[in-house]
Amino acid sequence: MEPILIYDTTLRDGTQGENVTFTADEKLKIAMRLDDIGIHYIEGGWPGSNPRDIRFFDLAKREQFKTARITAFGSTRKPGIEAADDPNLTAIIQSDTPTAAIFGKSWPLHVQAIMDNTLEENLAMIADSVAFLKSRDREVIYDAEHFFDGFKDSPDYALDTLVAAFDAGADFLVLCDTNGGTLPHEVEGISRSVLERLNTRVGDGRPVKLGIHTHNDCGMAAANALSAINCGAVMVHGTINGYGERCGNADLTTIIPVLSAKMNRPCIPGEKLSGLKSLSRYVSETANIVPLNARPFVGHSAFAHKGGIHVSAIMKESRAYEHMNPETVGNQRRVLMSDLAGKSNVEYKAREMGVDLGANGFDSKTIVAAIKQMEDEGYQFDVADGSFQIMLEKFTEQFKPLFDLESFRVTIEKDKDLPCSAHATIKISVGDNHEITAAEGLGPVSALDNALRKALGNFYPDLDSMQLVDFKVRVVDGRDGTEAKVRVFIESRDQDQIWSTIGVSEDIIEASWHALADSFQFKLAKEARQAGKLPKPGSAVARNLKLGWSMSCIA
Numbered sequence: 348m349e350p351i352l353i354y355d356t357t358l359r360d361g362t363q364g365e366n367v368t369f370t371a372d373e374k375l376k377i378a379m380r381l382d383d384i385g386i387h388y389i390e391g392g393w394p395g396s397n398p399r400d401i402r403f404f405d406l407a408k409r410e411q412f413k414t415a416r417i418t419a420f421g422s423t424r425k426p427g428i429e430a431a432d433d434p435n436l437t438a439i440i441q442s443d444t445p446t447a448a449i450f451g452k453s454w455p456l457h458v459q460a461i462m463d464n465t466l467e468e469n470l471a472m473i474a475d476s477v478a479f480l481k482s483r484d485r486e487v488i489y490d491a492e493h494f495f496d497g498f499k500d501s502p503d504y505a506l507d508t509l510v511a512a513f514d515a516g517a518d519f520l521v522l523c524d525t526n527g528g529t530l531p532h533e534v535e536g537i538s539r540s541v542l543e544r545l546n547t548r549v550g551d552g553r554p555v556k557l558g559i560h561t562h563n564d565c566g567m568a569a570a571n572a573l574s575a576i577n578c579g580a581v582m583v584h585g586t587i588n589g590y591g592e593r594c595g596n597a598d599l600t601t602i603i604p605v606l607s608a609k610m611n612r613p614c615i616p617g618e619k620l621s622g623l624k625s626l627s628r629y630v631s632e633t634a635n636i637v638p639l640n641a642r643p644f645v646g647h648s649a650f651a652h653k654g655g656i657h658v659s660a661i662m663k664e665s666r667a668y669e670h671m672n673p674e675t676v677g678n679q680r681r682v683l684m685s686d687l688a689g690k691s692n693v694e695y696k697a698r699e700m701g702v703d704l705g706a707n708g709f710d711s712k713t714i715v716a717a718i719k720q721m722e723d724e725g726y727q728f729d730v731a732d733g734s735f736q737i738m739l740e741k742f743t744e745q746f747k748p749l750f751d752l753e754s755f756r757v758t759i760e761k762d763k764d765l766p767c768s769a770h771a772t773i774k775i776s777v778g779d780n781h782e783i784t785a786a787e788g789l790g791p792v793s794a795l796d797n798a799l800r801k802a803l804g805n806f807y808p809d810l811d812s813m814q815l816v817d818f819k820v821r822v823v824d825g826r827d828g829t830e831a832k833v834r835v836f837i838e839s840r841d842q843d844q845i846w847s848t849i850g851v852s853e854d855i856i857e858a859s860w861h862a863l864a865d866s867f868q869f870k871l872a873k874e875a876r877q878a879g880k881l882p883k884p885g886s887a888v889a890r891n892l893k894l895g896w897s898m899s900c901i902a
């Protein structure tokens with residue numbers, strides 16, 4: 348099978364997406380990551396557009412790329428001028444890249460109504476611009492903007508534009524679904540027709556190499572790209588995470604694994620596929636955009652199983668509910684706890700967390716029943732793995748509290764013209780020691796967090812590596828008005844892990860306290876285990892710890 352060339356436009360079309368922006372340095376780092384994974388072309392930006400993109404190409408010039416050809420983007424020349432006098436084309440040449448990509452008009456609507464141009468001059472603009480870039484030794488990728496809309500409107504003219512580019516020396520002709528309104532069967536029909544008709548019109552022996560560039564306005568970008576590949580396109584354009592103008596571009600984190608693992612079409616080297624999830628995360632982190640959990644292949648939920656029936660089956664045979672091995676793309680299987688769980692979920696999680704079930708007479712069915720009851724009262728364990736682990740340890744009497752709350756007091760002060768301020772006093776015990784501390788915070792939870800940190804700091808000096816990174820409050824059932832129960836989630840992280848905890852109460856401060864206390868307990872237990880001061884859950888020593896926790900203190 349002929350390999351498919353992957354053309355990444357995250358740094359150009361990707362940045363046309365709302366909220367997506369990268370500095371020149373960030374672009375360079377992303378480009379290096381794209382190169383590492385084996386992307387063939389990296390469109391770095393439009394040097395005729397802004398100084399940042401010029402800076403990117405200046406930086407890129409100094410780097411050695413292993414696989415990727417860095418590509419500068421721009422448009423065909425302006426009407427009525429020489430290509431050599433066009434600032435956009437000059438900027439492409441000054442970028443000093445081996446490859447240039449230019450877009451031109453395929454649709455008479457754009458030529459006439461938008462550009463106020465003639466159809467003949469548009470053909471000349473395409474041919475002159477391609478020829479100019481070829482005369483400067485560039486590989487030229489010609490993007491036929493609005494090709495599918497143009498072809499539906501006027502197939503002969505749309506084809507003429509491709510012939511103009513090809514005859515002038517374009518190396519690739521890329522059919523663009525610029526408005527993202529075309530459907531897969533239309534892409535298939537038009538791509539086949541284009542290849543047939545082009546092959547009869549261009550006859551200098553050079554092969555016609557088609558590419559495909561699709562947008563996601565109908566949610567079809569990936570499907571459209573794959574349809575064109577099925578018809579013979581050899582290059583596919585897309586972006587990491589599908590970032591791009593409006594609804595985005597075809598998502599390469601979908602297209603690459605589909606090509607490699609489902610269509611047997613080689614693209615990036617097979618051994619690089621497992622770097623895909625990490626690349627997706629890297630780009631979303633750099634863009635400062637929360638990654639989409641349900642993103643196919645690389646999303647956090649892409650291989651997450653919640654329903655008990657599913658978990659029971661995957662424990663016997665993972666392909667029963669997984670279309671592929673998650674590790675192929677660097678992802679992992681996850682099992683979630685909730686009131687949709689069965690005993691298999693508990694058994695899977697216990698094994699994953701190293702908790703020995705049943706050691707003290709609690710079997711997985713009893714635990715499932717208790718979880719369902721707690722979920723009915725407002726808990727939600729599928730997003731609170733940290734609290735679930737603590738719960739499992741409590742159920743199986745392997746829990747060792749590393750501190751106990753004796754009491755806390757929180758006050759909030761509001762003076763007429765001043766912002767609110769909060770003060771917390773907390774009394775905890777660690778073994779036989781008691782500690783009372785006070786702290787301030789911007790709000791009551793931050794005051795409690797500060798007071799707890801201060802109190803624990805005297806016993807556990809390594810707490811600085813732990814931060815609370817997210818705090819969410821939800822009303823469990825709004826019908827009770829201000830007396831409704833609330834559910835508080837806290838997400839915490841340290842240098843190597845992220846964990847989530849939950850608290851539920853009619854009182855928002857108490858709910859926050861439970862989530863906060865679980866979070867600190869999780870961290871301290873982890874540190875203690877790593878330092879060998881606490882037995883690993885499930886070990887014989889852990890099973891023998893009788894710390895007096897019972898079902899009633901869990902609920």
Ligand SMILES: CC(=O)SCCNC(=O)CCNC(=O)[C@H](O)C(C)(C)COP(=O)(O)OP(=O)(O)OC[C@H]1O[C@@H](n2cnc3c(N)ncnc32)[C@H](O)[C@@H]1OP(=O)(O)O
Nearest residue numbers: 393395396397422423424425426450451452461462492525
């Ligand atoms: C389908 C795509 O995604 S194409 C890429 C779209 N990306 C962007 O537009 C981002 C970068 N763009 C920019 O920085 C600016 O729009 C620039 C620098 C390119 C142009 O800025 P300005 O000169 O101020 O023009 P403006 O953006 O208002 O209008 C675009 C101009 O390009 C012309 N144009 C559009 N397509 C083409 C083309 N293929 N070839 C030549 N000229 C074109 C338009 O007719 C218009 O010309 P006019 O100024 O004579 O009316």
Ligand SMILES: CC(=O)C(=O)O
Nearest residue numbers: 450490492493523525
């Ligand atoms: C060229 C391009 O980005 C488009 O037509 O969508």
